Amino acid sequence: MSTTTRVRPPQTPAAPGTAEAAAPPGGPAGGGLSDPRLLVRALPVALRKLDPRTMAKAPVMFVVEVGSVVTTVLAVRHPGEWFGWVVTCWLWLTVLFANLAEAVAEGRGKAQADSLRRTRTESVARRLTEEGGEETVSGAALRVGDRVVCEAGDVIPGDGDVVEGVASVDESAITGESAPVIRESGGDRCAVTGGTSVLSDRIVVAITTRPGESFIDRMISLVEGAARRKTPNETALGILLASLTVVFLLAVVTLQPFARYAGAEQSLTVLTALLVCLIPTTIGALLSAIGIAGMDRLVRRNVLATSGRAVEAAGDVSTLLLDKTGTITFGDRRATAFVPVGGATEAALAEAAHLGSLADETPEGRSVVALAEERHGLRGSHEGGLKGAVWVPFTARTRMSGVDLEGQDGRLVRVRKGAASAVRAWVEQCAGGAGGARGAGDEVDRVVREVAEAGGTPLVVGVEDAHGARVLGVVHLKDVVKDGMRARFTELRGMGIRTVMITGDNPLTARAIAGEAGVDDFLAEATPEDKMAFIRREQSSGRLVAMTGDGTNDAPALAQADVGVAMNTGTSAAKEAANMVDLDSDPTKLIEIVAIGKQLLITRGALTTFSLANDVAKYFAIIPAMFATAYPGLDALNLMRLASPQSAILSAVIFNALIIVALVPLALRGVRYRPLSAAGMLRRNLAVYGAGGLVAPFVGIKLIDLLLSAIPGVN
Amino acid sequence: MSPILATALQLLALVGALALVHRPFGDYMAAVYTSPRHLRIERCLYRCVGVDPDARLRPAAYLRAVLAFSAAGVLLLYALQRLQDKLPLSLGFEAIDPDQAFNTAASFVSNTNWQSYAGESAMGHLVQLTGLAVQNFVSAAVGMAVAVAVVRGFVHRSARSREGAARAHEGAARSGELGNFWTDLVRGVVRILLPVAFVSALALVATGVVQNLAGAHEVHTLSGATQHIPGGPVASQEAIKELGTNGGGFFNANSAHPFENPSGLSDLLEVFLILVIPFSLTRTFGTMAGNVRQGYALLGAMGVLWLGAVLAVTASEFAHPGTAAQAAGGAMEGKEQRFGEGASALFAASTTMTSTGAVNAFHDSFTALGGGATLLGMMLGEIAPGGVGSGLYGMLVMAVVAVFLAGLMVGRTPEYLGKKIGTREITCAACSFLVTPALVLSGTALAMALPDGEEAMTNIGAHGFTEVLYAYTSAANNNGSAFAGLGADTPFFNTTLGLCMLLGRFLPMVFALALAGSLARRAPAPATAGTLRTEKPLFSGMLVGSVLIVTGLTFFPALALGPLAEGLS
DSSP, X not given: OOOOOOSSOOOOOOOTTGGGSOOOTTOSOOOOTTXXXXXXXXXXXXXXXXXXXXXXXXXXXXXXXXXXXXXXHHHHHSTTOHHHHHHHXXXXXXXXXXXXXXXXXXXXXXXXXXXXXXXXXXXEEEEEOTTSOEEEEEGGGOOTTOEEEEETTOBOOSOEEEEEOEEEEEOHHHHOOOSOEEEESSTTSOEEOTTOEEEESEEEEEEOSOTTSSHHHHHHHHHHTTTOOOOHHHHHHHHHHHHHHHHHHHHHHTHHHHHHHTTOOOOHHHHHHHHHHHSOHHHHHHHHHHHHHHHHHHHHTTEEESOHHHHHHHHHOOEEEEETBTTTEEEEEEEEEEEEOTTOOHHHHHHHHHHHHTTOOSHHHHHHHHHHHHHHOOOOOOGGGSTTOEEEOOOTTTOEEEEEEEOTTSOEEEEEEEOHHHHHHHHHHHTTTTSOOBSOHHHHHHHHHHHHHXXXXXXXXXXXXXXXXXXXXXXXXXXXXXXXXXXXXXHHHHTTOEEEEEOSSOHHHHHHHHHHHTOSEEEOSOOHHHHHHHHHHHHHTTOOEEEEEOSGGGHHHHHHSSEEEEETTSOHHHHHHOSEEETTOXXXXXXXXXXXXXXXXXXXXXXXXXXXXXXXXXXXXXXXXXXXXXXXXXXXXXTTOOSOHHHHHHHHHHHHXXXXXXXXXXXXXXXXXXXXXXXHHHHHHIIIIIIHHHHHHHHHHHHHHHHHHHSTTOO | OOHHHHHHHHHHHHHHHHHHHHHHHHHHHHHHHHOOOOOHHHHHHHHHHTOOTTOOOOHHHHHHHXXXXXXXXXXXXXXXXXXXXXXXXXXXXXOOOHHHHHHHHHHHHTTOOOOSSOGGXXXXXXXXXXXXXXXXXXXXXXXXXXXXXXXXXXXXXXXXXXXOXXXXXXXXXXXXXXXXXXXXXXXXXXXXXXXXXXXXXXXXXXXXXXXXXXXXXXXXXXXXXXXXXXXXXXXXXXXXXXXXXXXXXXXXXGGGSTTTXXXXXXXXXXXXXXXXXXXXXXHHHHHHTTOHHHHHHHHHHHHHHHHHHHHHHHHHHHHOOSHHHHHHTSOOTTSOTTTHHHHHHHHHHHHHHXXXXXXXXXXXXXXXXXXXXXXXXXXXXXXXXXXXXXXXXXXXXXXXXXXXHHHGGGTXXXXXXXXXXXXXXXXXXXXXXXXXXXXXXXXXXXXXXXXXXXXXXXXXXXXXXXXXXXXXXXXXXXOOOOOSOOOOOSHHHXXXXXXXXXXXXXXXXXXXXXXXXXXXXXXXXOXXXXXXXXXXXXXXXXXXXXXXXXXXXXXXXXXXXXXXXXXXX
């Protein structure tokens, strides 16, 4: 795994419950349904979508449109009948509501696309010529392989890799994050995105994409829905809905001969109304809005998915590969305990360690200072505050650091801390070999081993003063697991997702951290090849694997994984291989992505179930209305005691149209997702959307009927 | 003993017997279809016909074999009837008319056994024995073979396709193969249907069913009249008629005839035979899937639907509304005194829920709602427990639909037995369950729109409509029972019903095999806590709900104009 320098401290995982947690602040602009401007903007789009060529893509709503045309023709031929006009009007509204739902969903994406587009001003590039000179060309004229120079204040003209220099770059245009990031040539931080601007220094960028295909361009087309294709599951559901529509079409078409025999021939308007009420219009109308809104929810969390397919796959993931560093642990080792040996007190050890670490600016060193001050109340003294102190920096050769200073009695005091073997060798050397190292060697060995076995890093502290050279004890450094990770993994396990920790640590350390974090498995001393092999193995047993990565050496594994999320700080190769890019570069976001994928599928299933369950009540409204005159006994089916046949049919049609509007917010927001086991989730959703879908229309139709029958002339 | 208590005891005895038998019998059937060994007699048969019993067929090849075999059956049966007068053992009967011959051929090959003729006065022994009786066996065996092939596709464990299917699996598991139709067919007949039918025939004889090769006897009654008493190989026909969910009676009166069904005991035995294979096949499925609880989940769903139908018909018959029935103290019109309301209701519900179509009482004479319940039973698509074989694959198709409808609500791409239900699978499943409602509704609509429908009715009003609706429902779902009021031996009905039977039998087979073939190529994913558990009662409930709601929504208007209009008035 590559080393990652994170621009932003990784966020602590959000509270459970999650998929609906607030979007990161400062993300690309968006708007809710409540925004009336969006509705106004969506209206003309919705009207344009009435074009039958567009409608034909959604077979269920196409049938409604054809039905509307039929009733319109009938109403025109019999202009005196108010009933035909009212039914026609509501059928058209049904189609319009469906289009409006889709248009609003797209509109939210458009708002984001517009804000992105504003950042994509026509840039001017300073291209390096082969002779070494510079020429000014338009950004649109750049070709892959061109090298351009960018200095402070310049907008980077296209996606590419830094090949020379280092600079701080403002990427807020795409990430919404205002803190600048460092981009430098070589390594894993070389990728820059067109449209971002250089804040300081000078870099040379080799362009890697053609104009019009840059990251921002792709992002715009994604959020606008222009690149949207139906996902596999959406297609399959569409087929099921179409076949149900065929069933209902047959049921209604064949009804006329039956009705004629019963002496209750029906008008075409009534039959059309029945058909529209029966076919699954609710889900048919909202299906594409659900898909668009699902992508939109990802974008709001600053994740770009290259296809809806990947989002669906995220819901199916059963193995999650998480990097230890930065995802599960804070990423740097911290001192957690002082273990004195050979009769030294913990206070003495802490004091020595404190002294020895004052000059150490590494996170480890700072954590030793912090622990000593916190536990033993040692005053924080500055480096300069100690008289005659000579700081001994850490080198790879000595493998220890420390300080030489003048003690209270004027004698030289030397403190060293570092790798066990190095410090012990130093102590022995100071003791001159004659008296031997004071401080039992065996005890040190034991403590060092214990710390290592517990997954920590032992840091041995030695001192030479008036009492001679000796080892005072061991500082226990360890990888601290982030708060709440354990609970999160338990939650994931409940959802049937196995988490696997990937780490470069040795198996001993890895096992200890894995146990502490509560992951299901770990892959220690992982090379890119190991990761690849691991993913293949999981996949061959039928599991879907998700992982994050940022380095070029992650690219093959990212491509192999079913869901590969590249960090935006990562290399172009990683981003190219992945099917999602996280603009916040937050590896824990994988968990949220899974939740969003699941939520997308649940929303579809819930609305399908709701839509079908609704039909029961509609039958009980319409069938008695159609046939109670021929067979008075059928009035017993009029459970809702609707006022008149006309008002019964109208109420069903109106309910059918209004329920679409009522469910648009749910479709856009997604069904509330709770991390539950499959059975718990199913039971809950069946109760809410299955049973609810049975009951709700009985109430709704009755209410509409009450309102209608209050209008004079309806009965 | 009160009739209600007697009915309850019969039901209890029946359920107990089925519960006892279904496990060993289901496992036996699984062993039959998975064993690599051939019996000597089977080898002889394969050599005679010239098929390789060890070849493994892809779905398309399997389907071709099924269709070719069945087409040959239709042609042979048609020829036998048309040439009856020129062939021996005709008992002097005339050749059958073309439309009726087509209807009968379609009916027996499709396991429907709709009879527009009266057996004792139209068909000679040759047609009965070499035509109809043979089809009683092989049409049932075809159904079971297709069911087993479909199960193989569902449970097939191949390596993940991405990794190359050949890895770790050899021969049998090459992608998408569903077994060998010829061995499945022969084994179904030789190892399952023949032995069980033989034993059952003996048992039936013991209860008093006749079995001889005599023609009709002339008997002079005490009052001086002459009576014509037909004989024949009744018990042997009777056994396979029930066991193979065929339903075509030796006599026109079917199981209401005392020679076919003389006593309460023989009646219970016949109902048991009707139900034993369809219910036991769920165990076969569970065993082949390597998880018997998957089979129990289907069994649970089937059991609930079947029991619901039994209770609905029974309750409706015991309630016997209407002045005539109230005055008589029971809805006994069209029922046999020796069975009464309870045993008639149990038989009626079982025969309509299993695509058998044998009757021991006339559904036309049932109370309106009781008759409606038998109608609804067939409309459910003959899947609870359904015909031999066809019930299982029908239920598996519905399981795919149910998994897809509600399975999305667990937040994963729906999967059944670990296999993802994608576009291709849902297309096959949707087409499969579309076929029969389409045939029923369009057939009935055609009959009602033309004068033929009304001319054939013997009743008027809603009941007359129910007769026509029942005929098409029975034919398209391969049930074969008749509402008895309809004079259906007309060229129009013979032709349209014959087409309904053939299409209603073979189109769902085509789609079910296509579904199985496509699932066979999918690699199963291991179950996790996030997977919808299809072996749990919750899923059985979901399956029952999906079946009821899909059927109910499709047929509600038609039912409203038929039995509901009559029953609620």
